[in-house]
Structure formats: structure tokens, C-alpha cells
Amino acid sequence: SKGTYPHYMIKEIDEQPAVIRKIVQNYQNDNGELEIDAAILEEMTASDRIYIVACGTSYNAGWVGKQIIENLTNIPTEVHISSEFGYNMPLLTEKPFFIFLSQSGETADSRQVLVKINALGHPSLTLTNAPGSTLSREAKYTLLLHAGPEIAVASTKAYTAQIAVLAILGELAGRRKGFALDLDIAHELGIAATAIESIIDEKEVFEQLSVTHLSTSRNAFYIGRSIDYYVVMEAALKLKEVSYVQTEGFAAGELKHGTIALIEEGTPVISIITDPTTAGHTRGNAQEVISRGAHSMIISLDGLDQPEDAYVLPKVHHLLTPLVSVVPTQLIAYYTSLHRGNDVDKPRNLAKSVTVE
């Protein structure tokens, strides 16, 4: 039930720190060490390329997963939209390993890919929130998200849960490959959970920002680079699906190659800046839109912040910044939808689980 919450979406946003802690607990053995089925790690690390296949928010989580897995395991990883992959399959390597991301485990677009790769005899792992779901039953292996039921059509806690489980998988696979990783992912996930709590404690900041800058605008942009680009794709999907504001999530450097033509007086442009290597470049892009009249709002990571920033995120491990940077964007989507008078939990034209291709 919603309890005292007005909507499932805000309840599920609030649950994220607890979900991350529960995931860590669920993947710890009696000695307090992270552990997953050794057969998964064996097959995954024997692979020469990982293919992540998913739709919507799960697809966006997949891009963060690619960053984490490549970083920790050195295995090249591709991310694909299910409905494209099944009918226009890329050339596969000799030893592919498939990871399906699906909160519901029932997404037909993803299932048709699983059926095809099962017929080809390739190993697969489903990360899902739904034990016993179709994608879980039909894949060789399953890892559960342990996020609890996600009722709001807009996915929030499943995104962060997928990233947390992928991070655990990445660390264990990296160790299985023999890498001496200078990383304690369980500890880092705990830090991220606490950081999310502090952002949620300040949710009025994002309500105010939504009321002032998004509740009447026709369109909006999120921009970011590198790992922040992956997050802005999810930020844009969330805002458009619940608020109906036409939103694009763009690689910041790509804006000037065409899309900047859409910037008008007052167009909201939200930049996410957590990646030190590209922070200066993204700030430059924010300046470019400001000089064309945009209303720029920068969400930056502690240590990379500037006095003019709209919000500063607590510092977390560099592979886990999406866990914190996505939260303001979920809150912005929620409050923009709320103040536009939309049905927050059941946005028009959408279903929670999409069981047709």
C-alpha cells in the first residue's frame, strides 16, 4: 500500500536507500562477504563480450552497467534495445554472454531476443525484480533485484537496484578474473545509500525548481557527458513519461551539432556533472546554452561544484555516481507531473509491463 504517501512514485523514490542496503544484505553470505552463484561468474568471465539487452529505464541502467562491467572486468560490453536487437542482430563474437535487464521479467520485446539467443545456445542471465517471471524462467541464470513491488508506471527504484546488483556482479566477476580491485563495493553502496537519503531529505529544493522552471515549459533538456550522459538519458525518459514535457537527454558535446537550434528564451537545460574528466567541457556547454537564452541548472558532485550550481550531490565512488545523480531527476519528474495535475502513478498511454511487441 501507499501508506502515508500520496503516490507510489514518491514512496518508491524514498525506498531507494533501504533497497540498496537490502541488496547488499541479500548478496552477502554468512561471513559477510558478497557472493553469487559461481556458475554465473564462471560463464560470464569466460565470455569474450557481454551483450546487455533491455527496454526503457532498464536499457538506460544497462549503459551504466556497461561502464561498471568494463571497468571492473575488462570484458567489452555492448548495450542494446531489445526491439532492435531481435530483428537486426549484430554480429556476435565467439563466446557471447547475455544479460537481460527487466524489472517485470515479462517484457515481450526482451523475451523475443531471449528466445532467439536460447535457440543459438548462448548463455544468459536475467536481472529482474520478479522471481518466477518469464525472463527469469527462460534465462539460464537469474539474479533478483530485491527492490520490493514497483507499482508506479515510472520506474525509479528498479533503476537504482539494477545498478547496485550490476556493481556487485561487476566486482565479483572482476575478482574471478584475478584482478586485484581496490574496491569494496558493499561499503561503497552503503555510502551511496546514505547519500541518497540526504538528497531525499532536501526534496523541497527539487519541488521548488520544478514549480519555477518546469511546470509551464513546453520542452526541456538534460545534458551530460560520459557516465553522466547515461544518467541524462534516464532523466529525460522519466520527465517526459510523467510530466509530458518534451525532453531530450543529450551528450553535452553533441548539442552544438544541431539540437542547440531548439534553445529559446527560458528553455530549461539541466546539466549533470559528476565526471571530473569532462566537467569543464560540460560547463562550457552550459555557457553556450545560457548565451542563447536558456535557463541553466547545474547538478554537480561535491568537489566539482561551483557557487552558481543548483544542487551539489554528496560524493560517492566514481562508478556509483548514477545512484545519486538520478535521484534529483526522479524528484524533478515527480514534482513537475504533480504540479501539472497529471496522474503521476499512471501516466497516459503507458502500462507498467509491456507484454506485446
Ligand code: M6R
Ligand atoms: O519491466 P522492464 O524493466 O522490462 O520494463 C522496461 C520498460 O518498459 C520500462 O522500464 C519503462 O520504460 C518504464 N515506464 C520506465 O519508467
